[in-house]
Amino acid sequence: MVDIASRVYNHKWKIDPIVRSLIDTDFYKLLMCQSVFRNRRDTIVTFSLINRSSHVPLAKLVDEGELREQLDHIRSLSLSRGESTFLRGNTFYGKRQMFRSDFMEWFEALRLPPYHLERVGDQYELTFEGSWPEVMLWEIPALAVLMELRGRAVLKDMGRFELQVLYARAMTKLWEKVERLRSLDGLRVADFGTRRRHSFMWQDWCVQAMQEGLGSSFAGTSNCLIAMRREVEAIGTNAHELPMVYAALAETDAELAQAPYQVLADWHEEHDGNLRMILPDTFGTQGFLDKAPDWLSGWTGIRIDSGDPALGAERAIKWWHDRGEDPREKLVIFSDGLDVDTIIQLQQQFAGRVRVSFGWGTMLTNDFRGLVSDNRLAPFSLVCKAVAANGRPTVKLSDNPNKAMGPQTEIDRYKRVFGVGPQQAMDVVV
Amino acid sequence: MVDIASRVYNHKWKIDPIVRSLIDTDFYKLLMCQSVFRNRRDTIVTFSLINRSSHVPLAKLVDEGELREQLDHIRSLSLSRGESTFLRGNTFYGKRQMFRSDFMEWFEALRLPPYHLERVGDQYELTFEGSWPEVMLWEIPALAVLMELRGRAVLKDMGRFELQVLYARAMTKLWEKVERLRSLDGLRVADFGTRRRHSFMWQDWCVQAMQEGLGSSFAGTSNCLIAMRREVEAIGTNAHELPMVYAALAETDAELAQAPYQVLADWHEEHDGNLRMILPDTFGTQGFLDKAPDWLSGWTGIRIDSGDPALGAERAIKWWHDRGEDPREKLVIFSDGLDVDTIIQLQQQFAGRVRVSFGWGTMLTNDFRGLVSDNRLAPFSLVCKAVAANGRPTVKLSDNPNKAMGPQTEIDRYKRVFGVGPQQAMDVVV
Structure with missing residues (x-):
């Protein structure tokens, strides 16, 4: 009717x-x-x-x-x-x-x-x-x-059935990823794909497919509306814009050098537990960690968002180790350019050595590569x-000069x- | 709402x-x-x-x-x-x-x-x-x-998204067949898949996908309800049950020998044009053609429903030729166990030598092979x-003893x- x-x-x-x-x-x-x-x-x-x-x-x-x-x-x-x-x-x-x-x-x-x-x-x-x-x-x-x-x-310009088959192919593609991830022991993966999603409806579908297909391995979504509607965890902590703006406001080089830590000091006052995630790469991870105040090594984890992710995780583990922390109690969140192969590889490499979680973005919610001619999607x-x-x-x-910005x-x-x-x-x- | x-x-x-x-x-x-x-x-x-x-x-x-x-x-x-x-x-x-x-x-x-x-x-x-x-x-x-x-x-027992992906895969599979057929010059193919379809809804989807994907190469469907709803041609002529029952009713061997021709004599009175299709294989094609009355060679075509389809078509062409008919004006309908490979091969082999059409059945409306474990679909x-x-x-x-029936x-x-x-x-x- x-x-x-x-x-x-x-x-x-x-x-x-x-x-x-x-x-x-x-x-x-x-x-x-x-x-x-x-x-x-x-x-x-x-x-x-x-x-x-x-x-x-x-x-x-x-x-x-x-x-x-x-x-x-x-x-x-x-x-x-x-x-x-x-x-x-x-x-x-x-x-x-x-x-x-x-x-x-x-x-x-x-x-x-x-x-x-x-x-x-x-x-x-x-x-x-x-x-x-x-x-x-x-x-x-x-x-x-x-x-x-x-x-x-x-x-x-696509026909009705052509469109349906396009989405059928995209669904199949995602489901095959889900099936591969399902076999991974102890996996924790969240949807981080809002910003570069194919569409809202598609992201919503991906989240629901992950819910069904991955069960408790699906940690939630960064999308607040979808988290509300689908009754899953809303995931996310902080981003580069905080240290970037704090740094731009610094009046002296000394203040500039302190800006990224000031961001986290403000954050420290407000949040604890899994929200205490360090995003160390805004102005280079190595320098950030070397000069980090002691209270930061007590934070829960580090998000790795640029550079070679395995190197980044090794660096984090070493840093915790050097600071007398037990890396196995720490959390590493990988969130840069992930797809199934990298997720599997990183999970296998780091599971047991550190708590591992993945923020899977564009290749979750927008992997329409190869689905229309000239790869136009x-x-x-x-x-x-x-x-x-x-x-x-x-x-x-x-940590990747190709991601650098500014004059x-x-x-x-x-x-x-x-x-x-x-x-x-x-x-x-x- | x-x-x-x-x-x-x-x-x-x-x-x-x-x-x-x-x-x-x-x-x-x-x-x-x-x-x-x-x-x-x-x-x-x-x-x-x-x-x-x-x-x-x-x-x-x-x-x-x-x-x-x-x-x-x-x-x-x-x-x-x-x-x-x-x-x-x-x-x-x-x-x-x-x-x-x-x-x-x-x-x-x-x-x-x-x-x-x-x-x-x-x-x-x-x-x-x-x-x-x-x-x-x-x-x-x-x-x-x-x-x-x-x-x-x-x-x-399948989950909601697992089901959606199952159909996504089936759609993709069919669409890939449609895309392969689309390139065939002069193709005429109809849906003959009602009896062994996966489901009504799926057959209906297949017909619509063929409509969009094949355009005028899609000749119609054998399903009368779908033909009505989708406003396409209803396709089909006659089947083995006619000669089988006529033959069983024969009182003598002489009557038995005439039974298959009696079927078509009755049909001849009612139908002309593309409805005058001979289905010659009920009791063996070669004998049927050898003894066929002259008026039958004037019929429009032959449907090949068992045995090697290429041999069957060659036999039909030779028969028309021997009877002084121009095979290029005759119609051969292939309807036995077709899938894309056979359709392409037969089209390439016979196009130009005879009018060719395909009644594509189970592998159109029920090709769920390989889509669930143990091939249970x-x-x-x-x-x-x-x-x-x-x-x-x-x-x-x-023409295939594995299809023979009776005491x-x-x-x-x-x-x-x-x-x-x-x-x-x-x-x-x-």
């Missing part, structure tokens, strides 16, 4: 919105947002979209009008009552009332600030400038909108980063201050 | 019926039924289910109660008004009013006659006895019910045949009467 009212209601949509909720974002954005709201609320930050895959001519593929409609729709969103109740009432990382009342009141009143969009050649220049806790919430939806609009552009490397804070440029060095003079200064030597370049796939 | 009424209505179903319409059957059954209704209406015929794949223990897999519920449901069916209108009003094979009023009135009043079901070891003995035009309509729904119940038995060789007429056993020789003494007599020499045995897959 046709639900006539639903059909008529659906006809009234002017667009098919890609992002339909302010919590359709990575959970760590909300954790960081609360931290920023508390500690650096008035900082003026600029986020900017950067397409590291210049062979994907976004402005040719995606109509500017459609992009504006999607972004405008996001600006019309506000936290729903149920979403607010979830954030206020749910247990995150074993903790009730993770989000304080003052933050929740602010968040309930929030609408995302304006964006600036301009076409430059075949790419879009898309920036967000405003108070840090507000503009930081643009990053994930902006990326998700562009990824999905690009997908829609590719899909729009393959994921690509799109990021949205804090590029300036209170008028000063930010810098990221990373060259500032990069040089940071390298000097953080004692970063030669680095090994690795391809950035996504 | 949930359509509450639909949900509640669906809850009221006691079973999920597999066959929901009397025209969810092969179109040729209806053509033959009309012919039988006209010419041999009072013959008492017994149809019997025969599982040629004894390794599939149907009675262990399929609950007898569920089987009875499905068969009882079929006995409750009658022609709907729309179905009747379709049969009366649609153009079949270019002809309006294919079905005469007296036949339609009879069909509109028809309910299928009782069945006899008994478990014998791990198999079911399922027979239908009654007036020929009535019992003959049991064949296809009985087969479809058993095939689908066996599938349901295999699927019942692989199609198997289940048939439902006329085994007796007015108390006399029927016989089928076929050995009768087989020997038929071989003598029809002059069948040594035959080459071929595996019967489905």
Whole structure:
């Protein structure tokens, strides 16, 4: 029977919105947002979209009008009552009332600030400038909108059954990955694929397939909305934007050298347990660990997000060992460019030596490689980063120079201050 | 929005019926039924289910109660008004009013006659006895019910996403076949897969995928209900049951020798054009063609349903040639055990020499080989045949002795009467 009212209601949509909720974002954005709201609320930050895959001519593929409609729709969103109740009432990382009342009141009143969009050649220049806790919430939806609009552009000429077979192939592909992972003893893997997902519906499918296929090996999702709807754990801690902005605000080289630790000192006050995860690579992991204060070695774990992941884990294990900690009680989260082969290899290499967990991103939620001709649905490397804070440029060095960002003079200064030597370049796939 | 009424209505179903319409059957059954209704209406015929794949223990897999519920449901069916209108009003094979009023009135009043079901070891003995035009309509729904119940038995313990991936894989598999066929110049292929389909919904999907994927190379479906719903051609002419029953009714060897021609003489009166298809293999093709009356060489084509298909086509071409006919104006329909490889090979071998068409059956609508463990969804060789007429056993020789049927003494007599020499045995897959 046709639900006539639903059909008529659906006809009234002017667009098919890609992002339909302010919590359709990575959970760590909300954790960081609360931290920023508390500690650096008035900082003026600029986020900017950067397409590291210049062979994907976004402005040719995606109509500017459609992009504006999607972004405008996001600006019309506000936290729903149920979403607010979830954030206020749910247990995150074993903790009730993770989000304080003052933050929740602010968040309930929030609408995302304006964006600036301009076409430059075949790419879009898309920036967000405003108070840090507000503009930081643009990053994930902006990326998700562009990824999905690009997908829609590719899909729009396909037939109904051709489309069904496309998704059949994608489902089969993912399920074969799940079947391979199922055999891994002690696996812990979470979905980290919101930002570069093929689409919201597809990410939601992937999460549910992982739930069924991996059972208790599936640790949860970084997507707060999907975590709420599917009743799984919301996963995520902190990201590079914290040390990048703190560092940009430093007045002296000495303050700069301390900035990444100041970030974690602020975090230390708020969080414990599995939320005490170090992300050490913003300005080079080795220097960060060498100069880290003692209280940091007591933290629960390290997230490895650039460079050779096995080397990174060995370095972490050695660091804990040198600091008198037992690595087997520590947690390593791998989150950079993972796919099944790397997950299997890293799990086999490190299980038993350290607690291991995986944040599986783009190759979970957007592995459409090889499914249409010319690979036009393959994921690509799109990021949205804090590029300036209170008028000063930010810098990221990373453990992979191909992921470095910022003006060259500032990069040089940071390298000097953080004692970063030669680095090994690795391809950035996504 | 949930359509509450639909949900509640669906809850009221006691079973999920597999066959929901009397025209969810092969179109040729209806053509033959009309012919039988006209010419041999009072013959008492017994149809019997025969599982040629004894390794599939149907009675262990399929609950007898569920089987009875499905068969009882079929006995409750009658022609709907729309179905009747379709049969009366649609153009079949270019002809309006294919079905005469007296036949339609009879069909509109028809309910299928009782069945006899008994478990014998791990198999079911399922027979239908009654007036020929009535019992003959049991064949296809009985087969479809058993095939689908066996599938349901295999699927019942699978998870939701496991199921979705199973169908995703099946869709991908079929689509890859469609993509291979798409490149064939001048291809004509029809769905002949009703009887041993995986399920009704799956057959319906396959037909639609062929419509989109093959365009005008898709000739239609043998399934009358799907032809109506999807607005494609209903395809099919006649089958072995006609000569088998006519032969069983013969009083003398001389009458027996003439029986297969008598079938086609009756058919000749009713049909022309593409409906004048010879099915020559019931009692051996070579003898049938050698002794065929001249008017038969004027018929449109030959359907090749057993034996080596290329040899069969060569024999047909030679026969037409010998009889002074131009084979390039004749039609060969291949319908035995086809899959993509054989279709491609036969098309390439015979295109240009004769008009070629394919009736693609089980490997179109039930190729679930390799998709679950132990191949428990692989199609198997289940048939439902006329085994007796007015108390006399029927016989089928076929061009493949593995497809022969009937008591050995009768087989020997038929071989003598029809002059069948040594035959080459071929595996019967489905």
